[in-house]
Amino acid sequence: QVQLQESGPGLVKPSQTLSLTCTVSGDSISSGRYYWSWIRQPAGKGLERIGRIHTSGSTTYNPSLKSRVTISVDTSKNQFCLKVNSVTAADTAVYYCAVGLGDFGNWFDPWGQGTLVTVSS
């Protein structure tokens, strides 16, 4: 079955760009069956979906983050990536990648273990 693993810097300076990668194993990211999603959880707060991409290239971003976020797919490496520009302390969170399923990619299974990203100088 599909397995996911997040990777990337654990510390990012304010105003810089947060970049994370999710490596997919167990299936091809090009299979077209899934919506590849990023979800985050700030400390002490609830979950928030950042956005998702289908291998068709179709993307959906959370309106509150849309101006700063890019999600892309690297089919050669079987990975998908997240970039968040102009980060602030409010972007400090555990970031998860997940497979979106259902008619609209509206439920998520499986998830990666998550990676903590701290925004601090």
Add this chain to the structure above:
Amino acid sequence: QSALTQPRSVSGSPGQSVTLSCTGTSSDVGNYNYVSWYQLHPGKAPKLLIYDVTKRPSGVPDRFSGSKSGNTASLTISGLQAEDEADYYCCSYAGNFHVVFGGGTKLTVL
């Protein structure tokens, strides 16, 4: 999109049943049968418990069940066990390929 409303905490004794609520609006929970529930243990990957309001993935015990009435979805855990102590989050489709999560409920097994 506003977050779905979940009680901050719920508790129960082993063997009991508890019900966790998730309240949204007519634009999300009330308009679509696309509510899912997740269990989060610290340091572990979140686990899908319920999708499409009532459906249970293979491997999830039938102690976990989901339902919905109007703008409120519910997750019921029967035969509460110590390992059920975790944070639980609901999620609903909200149209235009968007989803919204709840603020989470911390379940304590007494």
